[in-house]
Amino acid sequence: MASISAQNIIENWQDITINPGDIQNITNTLFEREEPMDLDSLARIFVATRIKQQEAVIASKIKAMGELYMPKNSYTAGSTLVFPALGWQGGKISSVRPGINPQIGEFEVIHVLFEDGSEREFATSLPLHPLNEDGLKTPGQGESNADEILENNGRQIKAALLEALKNQAELVRIGFTWFPRSLLIDMNKGQLNLAEALLDAQSGGPLSPNELIEQMELKSKDSPKLLEFSLNYALQEDSRFDEVGTSGQFSWFLRRLEPKYVLETPLCLKSNATSSVFSELSEDSQKIFRELNDELSYSEEDFEQAEPQTEASLVLNFAHWRAGSLPITPETLGIFPTALETEHVKVEFIDEQNQKISAWVVIPNKYIIGLREWYETQDLIPGSVVELSKTDQPGVIRIRAQKKRTSKEWIKTLLVGSDNGIVLTLQRQPISAGFNERMAIKILDLEALDSVWKERQAKNIPLEKDALRMTNELARLNNQSHVHFTDLYAAINLIRRVAPHELQKVLDAHESIKHIGDSYYHLAD
Secondary structure (H helix, E strand, C coil), X not given: CCCCCHHHHHHHHHHCCCCHHHHHHHHHHHHXXXXXXEHHHHHHHHHHHHHHHHHHHHHHHHHHHXXXXXXXXXXXXXXXXXXXXXXXXXXXXXEEXXXXXXXXXXXXXXXXXXXXXXXXXXXXCCCCCCHHHHCCCCCCCCHHXXXXXXXXXXXXXXXXXHHHHCCCCCEEEECCEEEEHHHCCCCCHHHHHHHHHHHHHCCCCCECHHHHHHHHCCCCCCCHHHHHHHHHHHHHXXXXXXXXXXXXXXXXXXXXXXXXXXXXXXXXXCCCCCCCCHXXXXXXXXHHHHHHCCHHHCXXXXXXXXXXXXXXXXXXXHHHHHHCEEECCCCCCCCCCCCCCCCEEEEEEECXXXXXXXXXXXXXXXXXXXXXXXXXXXXXXXXXXXXXXXXXXXXXXXXXXXXXXXXXXEEEEEEECCCCCEEEEEEEEXXXXXXXXXCCEEXXXXXXXXXXXXXXXXXXXXXXXXXXXXXXXXXXXXXXXXEXXXXXXXXXXXXXXXXXXXHHHHHHHCCCEEEEECCEEEECC
C-alpha cells in the first residue's frame, strides 16, 4: 500500500504541460469575470485549478486505500486505515483494546500493522483531538502551497502557459494581458480616425490610452479596464499606430511621424554580422570585446544572463557617433527601458544642464537613437566617453559627457582626399571631452566621409582588404609599426560597420598581418 506525499505534487510542476482543459478553464474564468487578466493572474488560476484537480485524484486514491484515521472515530479489527500524519501511509488494524488513562476518560487503542512491517498503536474514540481537523486536509491543499509552487516554478509555468495561449483564436492579447474576443468593446473606423487626428495634432504623440479615451470622449457601461483594453487592441491591429511605451505602460504614436532612423537603420549602423559566442573566445579577446561594448558582439544568451546595471560608461565608436545613437548591450540593458511586444520605445535623456533630449529605443537592432544634435553641442568625437545612469522614472535616462578642459591633443585624424582616398595622420586637435586614446579619431570633413560610405555601398569590398589597408595606415603612426586591435577596430569602423569578432576572425586568418602578442599586430615583411 503506497504512501502519498505533497512533495510528489510539487515535483510535477517542474516540467508542466498545458492541456486543452486548462485553456478552457482560463477562458471560462475570463468570461465569468469580464475583465482582462495578465499572465501572473492566469498562472495563479491555472495552478489553483490544477491543485484542486490533484487533490480530487488524491482523495479518490485515499478512499480506495481505506478509511481516513481520525481520533474521534471508533474502529474494528481487520479494518484498513490511512494516516495523514504519516505521509498518508495505509495500515491494517490487528486488534482493539480499551485505553487506560483516568485523566482522559474512556477511549480505545488500536494496534496497526503497516505494509513495511512496522507496528504502532493509536488512540481512538477521542472527540477532542487536533488530528480530527488536520486529518481532513489532503496533500498539497491550501493557498500556501500555490504560493510555493509559483515561487519555485513560476517561470516554467508562465513560459508553458504563454506558449499554449499563443494560438487561441477565442482570446486576444495585449502585451501579457488576455481577454475573450467576443466580449471586446467595438472600436469603429471613425473612432480610430479620431485617434489618428489627435496624435497628429501632437506631432505623432505619444499619448496614453487614458488620454486618448478622455479626448475621444469614449464611454462605456463596462469596466474602465475593459474599455482601455479594447482601445489598445484596436490600435494594435491598425498599422497606422505604434505602441511605444515602456514595459507595463502603454503609449501610442503615429508610425508615419516617427523619425526616419527609428524605422530605417542608418547606413553606418547596418551590419550582417552574427553574434559571437563569448565562451569560445580567449580571455584577452573577451576583455577587449567587453571594453568595446559593441552590441554586435553579444548573443541572446548573453543578454538573458546579464545582471541589470543602473549606470554605465560607454566609448563612442564612429558608427554610433555618426548616427547619434548608443548601443544596447548587456552592460546597458538595465538602464534603457524595454517593452513586452513593441519594437520601438519612446524615451527621454536628461543631461547635466537638465536639457531634455527625445530619443527612441529600437529594440530589434539593439540601439537607441536621437542624440546626434546633443553630441554636436557637447563637441564629442569618435572615442569620446559618455556616462549613463538610470532614474526612478520609466523611460527617463541621465546622460553626461565625460568632460575635460579644452586643450590641443595629439590624436589620430582622418583625412579624405578628392578621390575619396582615406589617410590617417597624427595631428594636434582641440579636444574638450574625455576620450579613449585608442578609439579617439578626429573627423575633419564629415561630408567627404559620408560620400565614401555612399560610394562603397555599391561595392563588395572584402573585409580582409580593408583590414590590410587600415593596418598599413596605423602602422605608419608609430616607430615600431605595431597596431593594437582596438585601434584597428576603431579605424575600420570609419569606413564599414564591423563587429569585433568579425575583425578578430579575419586577423587570425590573414597571411599578411601577424599577431605578436598582447593584442598587437604587425604587417609581415
